[in-house]
Amino acid sequence: IKYLFINHYCTLDNLFDILLYTPQLCRVNVKYLCQLHDIILNEIPIILSNLAHITIEELDLPFDVFEIFIKKMTSKLQVLSIGIISMNFTYLDVNQWEQLISQHIPYLSKFHFEHYEKMPSLSNDHHNLLKQFTTFFWIKQQWFFEIHIDTQLNGVLKKLSIPFIHIGHVLNSSILSSQGIQLVISSVDERDHDILLNDYIKSIIISTNITCLTINSSMISCVLIELLEILHNLDSLTISYSSRLLKLHGCSQQSKHHNLSTTMNITKVNMCYVTKIEQVDFILKFCPHIQYSVQMILNYHH
Structure with a gap:
């Protein structure tokens, strides 16, 4: 055998x-x-x-x-x-x-480690443990951490009001910086946007060195702006517009938008399934320091 x-x-x-x-x-x-x-x-x-x-x-x-x-x-x-x-x-x-x-x-040579926890089981002490996985030992192997937030629990429990945290190692992720942690937001119902901004989620973000943000879920612009405000070390941003992402409720956010554009240090941007030029313009205003070409997948399906 x-x-x-x-x-x-x-x-x-x-x-x-x-x-x-x-x-x-x-x-x-x-x-x-x-x-x-x-x-x-x-x-x-x-x-x-x-x-x-x-x-x-x-x-x-x-x-x-x-x-x-x-x-x-x-x-x-x-x-x-x-x-x-x-x-x-x-x-x-x-x-x-x-x-x-x-x-x-x-x-x-390949190590895939997933640690699942329902909120709010993790304490700040446990959040701080994640920082230790960014030492040279892990960097030389190209092993990095991701944090996933999914309020629908893989789309099965849509009424679940508490997000699900997924922390897992990924191998050779090209979008990750050498000493950072990736935050992935997916399957978040619009009614649960307030969860993304509660004190518990903020404590995770603040206590870890998140340098990469990936959004695969619907999100209004004001929520994205508030997330970016606390992601001070963000270097890479990936966004999929496939699920009505980024509804542009931007009128009341103009001042925040302007302030963020002067403080963000994002150098890499990936946008998928773009349908409107306004979506591109909205994101690029945050990224005056782009060093790599913006990658876009246009969606011509109406």
Whole structure:
């Protein structure tokens, strides 16, 4: 067996038992991995010389137990993808990750890490942990953090009044600056725009070094202006106009618009599905320091 896909619940003990008898594995995918009781280790090492790729969609283990899982295997792992959906913030400890990767998975080249939390579970202390993932260790690997805000929870719960935060590593994202974090706003209902500007969201933005903003959702211009006012380190802006984005309610925002144009340091702009020249003009007024060509995808469909 070279490829193992477990598309259901699995305990760590059961997975160890399987791995002992499948030494030729190249890839392991597990839907949900957990541990119901204290793990009992034997002295037999799990030698998986060909194992290069591990994906765990939902990982429900303490970090120290996850460390045991990684250390137990003798492999040359190159790709690691995990998703954390819990209140376990130990996975945001940068020192633990750097030590684990350096000492036990040195061949790792692709790392995808997603940490899901419903608001308002994250405290300011947890926001500050994100800053630590912008050190040289992560930059040299081209691994960067994103923060996603989605009030519709992937379009399933449209009545959800509390946004969903998605914090995840992305590999080789060309739009990201070398020492920044990307904020992605998507599937935000217009009725939830006040959530984007509440104290909780502002605390995330202020406590992290967000240099890239991506908007894939409808948004009125005054909300965008207020967001830009607190994104002091913003270097890159990407906007999709595909969902009635940026309704130009700009009359009462002229003074703010002018003030922002003198303080913003955006050097890279991407605009998709542009339908009106006013949309381009509105954005470019914020960006007097553009150093790269504006990329636009025009939408001729009426």
